[in-house]
Amino acid sequence: MGPMALFLYEKGHLDWVEMREQIDKIIEPAITALGFELWGYELSIHREGSLLRVYVDGEHGVTMDDCSRLSRQISAALDVSDPISGHYNLEVSSPGLDRPLYTLAHYQRYIGQSVKLRLRLPQEGQRNFKGIIVTVREDEIILAIGDDKQLTLHVDAIEKARLMPEF
Numbered sequence: 001m002g003p004m005a006l007f008l009y010e011k012g013h014l015d016w017v018e019m020r021e022q023i024d025k026i027i028e029p030a031i032t033a034l035g036f037e038l039w040g041y042e043l044s045i046h047r048e049g050s051l052l053r054v055y056v057d058g059e060h061g062v063t064m065d066d067c068s069r070l071s072r073q074i075s076a077a078l079d080v081s082d083p084i085s086g087h088y089n090l091e092v093s094s095p096g097l098d099r100p101l102y103t104l105a106h107y108q109r110y111i112g113q114s115v116k117l118r119l120r121l122p123q124e125g126q127r128n129f130k131g132i133i134v135t136v137r138e139d140e141i142i143l144a145i146g147d148d149k150q151l152t153l154h155v156d157a158i159e160k161a162r163l164m165p166e167f
Contacts, residue, residue, distance in 0.1 A: 019043075022083035023052075030077040031056055034070060039095045040102035043084070050088035052078075055095040062094035097165040104155055108136045110163060115143070117161035119153070130164065 023043070031038045031054075039055040056062055056070055071092040078084070101107055101115065116130045131145035141158070143151045 019083050022081060023078075026077045026081060026083065027054060027074050030073045031070060034066075034073055035059075036062065036066070036070060039106075040100060042100075045084075045088075050084055050086065051091065052084065052088055053091045053093070055093060055100065057095055067092045067094070098162050101161040101163065104136055104139065104141075107133055107141050107155075107161075111135060114164040114166060115161055116164050117143075117153075118159045119157050120159045121157065123151070123153070123157070127159075 020043075023041070027041065028038045036056045036058045039057045041052060041054045044051045044053075054070075054074060056067075058066065062070075071090060074092060075090055078090070099106075101110070101117075107115075111133050114130065114132055116128070119127045119129070121127070129143060129145055129151065131143040131151065134142040134144050134150060136142070139155050141153050141155060143153060145151050
């Protein structure tokens with residue numbers, strides 16, 4: 001499973017699946033061509049303009065110069081097929097220490113780390129949870145919340161997740 005995206009839409013955007021597929025095909029090769037990994041991206045579409053926020057990672061991290069080069073590369077690739085209608089802004093950055101988690105592979109990579117997440121629908125009467133990633137199996141994440149309680153979450157039930165770095 002490749003990098004996932006978070007899409008925030010206003011009403012009236014029915015072709016989001018097609019748009020996501022086009023964006024995936026365009027930006028990942030542009031990023032890997034420069035030796036980086038597409039961590040994930042978020043697309044927020046509004047009438048006033050949209051925002052495409054792309055997170056990239058590299059073996060030795062990502063510098064501001066890297067982000068600038070990647071931004072030019074991604075922008076040029078997007079300009080060719082123009083999958084996002086209307087005006088949009090492009091932001092390219094490192095996922096940072098509090099990186100968002102999009103895929104099962106991301107959760108697998110950070111087993112034992114603290115995470116905060118928001119569910120699409122309430123589970124056990126709440127949508128927001130903090131805990132430690134215990135394990136990942138098939139399409140589920142097991143999260144330790146509290147001293148002796150574990151919560152099993154289907155990856156599709158998670159709206160948003162971020163690591164909670166410990167200092």
